[in-house]
Amino acid sequence: MSDIGNARMRQLSTIVAVGRSNERDETFVNMPVYRGSTVLFSSIEQRQKSQEKKFDQALSYGVRGGPNHHALEDMIAELEGGTRAQILSTGLAACTTALLACLRAGDHLLMSDGVYGPTRDFATGMLGRLGIETEFFPPEEDVGNLRKLLRPNTAAIFAESPSSHTFEVQNVPMLASLKERQDLKLILDNTWGIGNFRPFEHGVDFSVQALTKYVCGHSDVCLGSISTATEENFRLIRGAALELGQYASPDDCWLALRGARTLGVRLRQQSASALRIAQWLADQQPVVQLRYPALPGSPGHEIWKRDFDGASSLFGVVLAPHISVEASHRFIEALKLFGIGASWGGFESLVLPTTGFIRRSFPAGSTEGPALRLYIGLEDTDDLIEDLAQAMQVLA
């Protein structure tokens, strides 16, 4: 993230200003919260007209959203490098809505084995009951083997990069190249890559974000988004979201807008801190592997360097095979500055065990020893290293 190009500078400037009104001579920096279900119209004709605008950013009906939704849509579309975005109640709802929007009974879905657990559960659960077959593929599968998995009824590929917990980096342009053979949609869960991976430049059709994570950034909001780069794809998503009754609270959208204003500086600080900590960990005797795409030598580093502008601060650590899973749990519990918890993206550092807590169809990541996941927050880097060092004494 050393040099920020012109496009990125403009992006950061846009994100600071999104939602501010230019309509008056004086205005607050932040827009107000617009709460509402009923929209009143000046005439029946006006009401009639508004009903035809369900794909527009118009005030027409409560669940179709208001000014806070529209401002957040614009901000997320800008961050993702798309043209439009739909806001959803959670990150998981963004994953499920994107899938429901492109699939029908009888379809075949290819899904990376490394996706977020509840996304997998939705595919094997509800999609299965609706007559959609999901086939998992290893996240690092090559193009030849993936081509062999394509069937005439394969309607979508769902990937997440890097993988949840094991951090394999997807070759997204290669996945997009599979679309040449048939009318396939490529859905990417780009939560880790927020602001650093521009999905539509690599052939993605639908980019999913758990805004719950870095965008909201303060561990107090659940929200999701799906961004698109064509009007056709946007209509597919917005149509599905409205049919499903998807909605997000304007208060939460307002908090997401506020959180996102500082996203650039948080990501820069936290990824620099994460890189230093990962480098330090790589030299420690109980550690056999770092799974942090931004770290040279880490799995997926070459693809990361080719496709990403920067990194987030979530990565995996694999311990030596002689260390038991129980000992790795004692290490986790000995940490004082890392909370044991799942929903990363806030200002506080987190840790979770990986081994025994993820479900995969294929061997995942390094199987050498027990693995764990670290999320680096905004604490002082030296303090975090000191904490890791003192907790490591339980492994001696």
Ligand SMILES: *Cc1c(COP(=O)(O)O)cnc(C)c1O
């Ligand atoms: C957290 C997360 C989600 C789900 O987000 P929620 O808002 O908690 O539903 C989806 N995908 C990824 C990669 C995540 O990390």
